[in-house]
Amino acid sequence: MIKVGVNGYGTIGKRVADAVRAQPDMKLVGVAKTRPNYEAEAAVRKGYPLYAAIPEKSDAFRQAGIDLAGEIDDLVMQSDVVVDCTPSGIGEQNRELYERYDTRALFQGGEDADVVDASFNARANYDSARDDDVRFARVVSCNTTGLSRLMAPLDEAFGVEKARITLIRRGGDPADASRGPINDILPDPVTVPSHHGPDVNTIFPDLNIDTVGVKVPATLMHLHSVNVTLSETPTVEDVRDLLHEESRLFLVPDVAGIDGTGQLKEFAMDTGRPRGDLWENCIWGESISVEGDDLYLFQSIHQESDVIPENVDAIRAITDAADQRESMRATDENLGVGL
Numbered sequence: 476m477i478k479v480g481v482n483g484y485g486t487i488g489k490r491v492a493d494a495v496r497a498q499p500d501m502k503l504v505g506v507a508k509t510r511p512n513y514e515a516e517a518a519v520r521k522g523y524p525l526y527a528a529i530p531e532k533s534d535a536f537r538q539a540g541i542d543l544a545g546e547i548d549d550l551v552m553q554s555d556v557v558v559d560c561t562p563s564g565i566g567e568q569n570r571e572l573y574e575r576y577d578t579r580a581l582f583q584g585g586e587d588a589d590v591v592d593a594s595f596n597a598r599a600n601y602d603s604a605r606d607d608d609v610r611f612a613r614v615v616s617c618n619t620t621g622l623s624r625l626m627a628p629l630d631e632a633f634g635v636e637k638a639r640i641t642l643i644r645r646g647g648d649p650a651d652a653s654r655g656p657i658n659d660i661l662p663d664p665v666t667v668p669s670h671h672g673p674d675v676n677t678i679f680p681d682l683n684i685d686t687v688g689v690k691v692p693a694t695l696m697h698l699h700s701v702n703v704t705l706s707e708t709p710t711v712e713d714v715r716d717l718l719h720e721e722s723r724l725f726l727v728p729d730v731a732g733i734d735g736t737g738q739l740k741e742f743a744m745d746t747g748r749p750r751g752d753l754w755e756n757c758i759w760g761e762s763i764s765v766e767g768d769d770l771y772l773f774q775s776i777h778q779e780s781d782v783i784p785e786n787v788d789a790i791r792a793i794t795d796a797a798d799q800r801e802s803m804r805a806t807d808e809n810l811g812v813g814l
């Protein structure tokens with residue numbers, strides 16, 4: 476049984492905690508929060524032991540009538556692995572805490588690659604985190620996860636000569652009231668290429684990829700407009716068959732009549748997905764086109780949840796508890812990944 480602590484209980488942390496609880500080979504030791512807000516209340520109602528992320532703020536929980544199981548040091552001490560889901564940059568500051576208790580830790584995509592020993596994507600480089608020397612790994616961002624899942628099979632089957640991706644990025648998550656834009660379309664970053672391509676290169680060091688980013692007034696999902704020049708020219712059917720085999724790629728069927736991210740999310744909610752989460756890349760089957768050596772397609776990425784199965788696999792990888800196939804299959808089965 477792998478003992479897992481979650482530090483930072485926001486968008487990603489709460490989903491990681493639920494996903495860990497769904498794995499029979501893992502035990503959720505508890506979750507750490509900075510303040511006694513509605514998310515703390517929800518964690519308690521779910522029966523998750525709650526730890527104060529900032530010990531000086533423990534009293535605020537008591538005053539709010541919320542019982543604590545302890546402070547962050549207790550959580551780290553008891554855990555085999557801590558999944559750090561704190562905001563970008565805080566994870567780096569927490570690294571020393573994990574080192575103090577010799578506890579392995581997983582960070583999220585908001586941290587720089589040089590904070591960790593390995594950047595991780597289950598489909599593309601599971602074994603990178605299995606080495607005994609790897610104490611700290613980073614589950615790459617939602618966009619990099621989505622691109623890695625797509626590039627891995629394409630490169631293996633047809634060889635990727637050059638990938639060019641336009642990322643149409645949601646302005647913020649649904650609960651982020653302070654994010655934007657609310658009525659604008661922003662080149663973001665305005666410099667070309669964007670930082671996303673180099674992040675994909677932390678997973679595929681030799682991949683030739685350029686990315687550009689645009690931020691729009693939406694909260695539901697990101698949309699990637701993908702153009703890949705391939706070494707071997709497949710038919711559209713070859714590409715569809717290849718992608719169909721991948722459990723974390725959902726080929727949106729032509730007959731479904733799903734016209735955008737709103738209906739994708741509606742479909743997720745209608746099918747009973749927790750929080751309306753879409754763990755899979757959602758690739759419009761009809762968009763898959765081959766023009767000469769170039770493949771084109773559109774895929775949507777649910778930023779709040781596509782990294783969740785990856786975090787579960789990264790827990791097994793960094794503790795060397797299972798190989799890639801075994802872990803991905805268990806994660807998919809236990810969560811219900813695969814639409």
Ligand code: NAD
Pocket residue numbers: 482483484485486487488507508509510528529560561562563564565583584585586615616617648778779782
């Ligand atoms: P979030 O703001 O929703 O959640 C972060 C939580 O950490 C909040 O509850 C916050 O109160 C808490 N926190 C702040 N300081 C803390 C501290 N010192 N110790 C413990 N907890 C602390 O953020 P998020 O969206 O869940 O992002 C977390 C990480 O995941 C970031 O690295 C981010 O880049 C990455 N990520 C986010 C998304 C996304 O779309 N939301 C997708 C993929 C990866």
